[in-house]
Amino acid sequence: AQSVAQPEDQVNVAEGNPLTVKCTYSVSGNPYLFWYVQYPNRGLQFLLKYITGDNLVKGSYGFEAEFNKSQTSFHLKKPSALVSDSALYFCAVRDMERGGYSTLTFGKGTMLLVSP
Amino acid sequence: EAGVAQSPRYKIIEKRQSVAFWCNPISGHATLYWYQQILGQGPKLLIQFQNNGVVDDSQLPKDRFSAERLKGVDSTLKIQPAKLEDSAVYLCASSLGPSGTDTQYFGPGTRLTVL
Structure with a gap:
């Protein structure tokens, strides 16, 4: 069965500093990987995805993520955090081997708090 | 481009009552999903539609939950009767x-x- 682990419940960073939100995954085949962000009382907003190709994926709002197959990780990064980046971040995985009918499995989420 | 629309935004009911949620996906999106997000957890898939057919409802508690997408566009999710543990955010999603x-x-x- 596929799964996603987000080992940190909360990440604290000062505005202007780089941020990293960690994600590791487990699938039987090759993964499709996604990051979403959720602001209070809002649905999930898509940030970026890894399907194939370059291991460094760039997404919305200056975020990027690095796919590392040997470490089964897909950490979310941003060079310079903004207070407005404070939100709940979800990593999700789909098993490529199962094609379109595999479930998108989410991690439990990591709260990012950026202090002024 | 309009996003996925859902209503109502908030609903408070007593246990054993029934409730229905409505979703209108992004225009042209053939695939529609309903997720349940319990506080402190990630979303969990309840049901997936491809046009008006069910693709995956393995996680749907069918004794109390039902969903339909009759014309392949809008969808409704119903709970009858509701239990305390059904308190959650119900998310609708769509994809091409x-x-x-x-x-x-x-x-x-x-x-x-x-x-």
């Missing part, structure tokens, strides 16, 4: 197709409180 590469876009959700 069922491919694993297709991005799912989410609506704002309906927050259900069962008293």
